Amino acid sequence: MNYAVSVGTATAKPGERAKGVIEVSRLASGDMVTLPVHVINGAKDGPRLWINAALHGNEFNGIISALRLVEAIDPAELSGAVIITPISNPLAFYARARFSPQDGGNLGESYPGAATGPITKQIAFHHFNEVKKNADYLIDLHASGVTNRSKSYSVLKYSGHPETEKRALDLLLVNGIHLNCSVDTLGKNDEPVPLTGSLDLECMQIGIPSFMLELGHANRVEEDVVQSGFNGLVNSLRHLKMIEGEVVKHEGQVVTTERFIVRCKRSGLVVQAVQPHDHVHRGDILCRIYDPFGELLEEVCAEKDMHIISLKEDCVASSGDRVAFGAA
């Protein structure tokens, strides 16, 4: 950029990089809660891309993908600026937990935050204030929950801002993920968690194209997932004309418009009949439920044509449990 970019305590002049922190508040120990931040300010003008990770503290793949990008970017060759917050909930990260142990808060439902609220809301407040000032695009890196078996997929939340949403979708698809789930947050949804209060949705509502990439699984570092996440981020920089190079095109990507939870009626042992990202048809068997003597109790079938987002990771089901998460 033709000006210095400052985020928290990090200030990078044109053609330089800087490290620093976004300060939040003090803990009882006196330690300051801080979010580490990298600012890579290009020598040339261009958009400002913010990459966020570990909003849930046990989602590790995105941290490593983002830090690999920090190493790979040469500010002398960059147009625009890349800002990276690799660990956006440090309290949950230390605990290797999804939520903050101090107040049980889910940072993913805490935006835009509150300056004097519980600590998780304070993290959201200080984080989002910097995002609002400094981001033209935001990519939020997550991972699928530990109770699910899945492959990487993405989530794009619509809320009646078509121009921003079009730019978000264009950027999303160059990340090369096969299954991309758009969700109309204004409509009726069957979702595992509330969609409100999320960083990506708050960004979309103020004109910052944004989406979530669910990279692999929580609680793990998966090298193939880390590398494909990194490749997608590099392709994003090419798409935004922030670095030189041909944008890699991807074939056969799916964009769905609704998501739903599939539940079993009977309790027992679950044996899956499909795989994540399979495209199944109405009436196809998704899984079978057996009793402890091996007798078949139930065949859980697809109620409509659908793509499998994720499946229950373990084989123990109680009546009404979620056995699959689908999109159409």
Ligand SMILES: [Zn+2]
């Ligand atoms: Zn997450």
